[in-house]
Every structure is written in C-alpha cells, then in structure tokens.
Amino acid sequence: MTATFTKYHGLGNDFVLVDNRHQTEPLITPNEAVRLCDRHFGIGADGIIFALPGEGEHDYAMRIFNADGSEPEMCGNGIRCLAKFLAQLETSEGHALDLPKRYSIHTLAGTIVPKLQPDGQVTVDMGPPRLLAGEIPTTLTAAAEKVINQAIAVAGQNWSVTCVSMGNPHCITFVDEVATVELSQIGPQFEHHSAFPERINVEFIQVVNTSYLKMRVWERGAGITLACGTGACAALVAAVLNGHCDRQATVELPGGPLQIEWSEADNHVYMTGPAAQVFTGTLAK
C-alpha cells in the first residue's frame, strides 16, 4: 500500500501531514512515525499529523504523533499547518475557498478553531488555558491549586516555574537571557522530572518588554524545536499571571514571531502565525 504525504512547517516546527479523511484510524503507526520523523533515515519532522474525518459539529479531527511516537493532545503550529492542508485538499477537489475560512477541529484537547486569513496567516482559537495542578498535571502543589511562581530543583539548579495546560502540559520559567540557557542539557531533565507524571514541555522566556517576549523551548517527545504554538500561548498566559506582560504580545521564537492574545472577554487564547507547504511525496511502505 502507498500513501502520499505533504510536508509543512509553522516557523520551522515541521510536520508530515497525512490525508486520513477516509478512515478514523491513523494510516501510520507510532513506530512508523518515529522512523519517518528521523532526519537521516526518514523524511525528517517534529511530528506526524493526521487529517481525520469529523463528527457532529466538527468539520474534521486532528491527531498527532510526536517524533518519539508519543501522542500529544494538541499542537499549535501543527493545527495552522492542518488548516492550510485541508484548504489545499478541498480546492484540489474543486471546492471554492472563500477567505476568511474557519474550520472546527476535534482534538484530544477539545474543539480548536483555526481561521485562514486573507493575508495568508492563520488565527487559531486555542480555547481557555487550564491552570490547576491536577489539569497540567503536576504534583508541584495540590491538584486544585494553581502553579504560579513555584520552586523546583532541576539539573542541580533552583527554578521558579509557572505551569499552564493548553490541552497539553507546559512549564514556563523566566530568565534574563534565553540565548544562554543550556537547553539540550536542562530540557530533558525538566521533561522527565518526577513532578510531571505525563512529562512536560518546558519554555524559557525572556521578557523584553510588556508586549514582546523571547522564547526557547524543549518539547516533550521532540526535543529542541524552532517553535511551539501551544508553548507560546502558555508562555503569554504565564507572563500575564506573573505581571510581566500585557494580554496581547509578540512571542519571538527561533523560527520567527507569533502574535498571542489572552482575551479578557471569553478567556480564550488566540494565536496568529504562518504555515507553509514544503513538498509532497509518496511513502515507501
């Protein structure tokens, strides 16, 4: 059996997109995902994303496997790529594309709504952040408490962290200079710390001013990536909770900037950024 794929990236966070709209089971197994994500023996990607059939109110569903084969609940850069992929599939099937175009997507983090804008950017309603320790999950405090500015020892250093779930778990720490963080050494020790039973994505944030944050990330199941959409949303929320930032800010990642807003009106987080197609291919099975 052969399957086609399309490679996309959102600010250098790259994914293999698979048209899986005809069946609910992913065409690729977690083990195959590990092989395909390998940058020497495979296509090379931070994850594999499946465009699945939607049910009820949902146009489609999305699932994703990380580069290590684990399955996260959500992916911010990935869902912008998925929205562009779906638009491309639909237009190639003869459907008209009227912009702005909105999709209702079922994910393991709930309903997420990306909207394709006329200028090529994608704005995503990422839903509300979840702040309770039990929702992250973390054992850093009692399950019904928030984790804001909490002490933790990792890699022989004391850190002060704020935890936010955007459906998937994030631990944010503020530093003077992101460029000096030894990410490849410290990142995995956060990811596998016993305080995080489902592992964790960790974001290091430099507050440049109240509307501009710099960020570097170590992702659960993927390691250092050039950008993380859910991580940028979690970072903005953490910065607001710590009084560092306005509710609307640019988050600058190694791969480029994202515009993030935590709306006071509906408590949802909105992310705006690009997504680009790189190439298409056929999988050798």
Ligand SMILES: N[C@@H](CCC[C@H](N)C(=O)O)C(=O)O
């Ligand atoms: N890069 C993604 C997040 C992908 C999932 C993450 N590695 C996890 O395991 O939670 C994004 O842009 O949000």
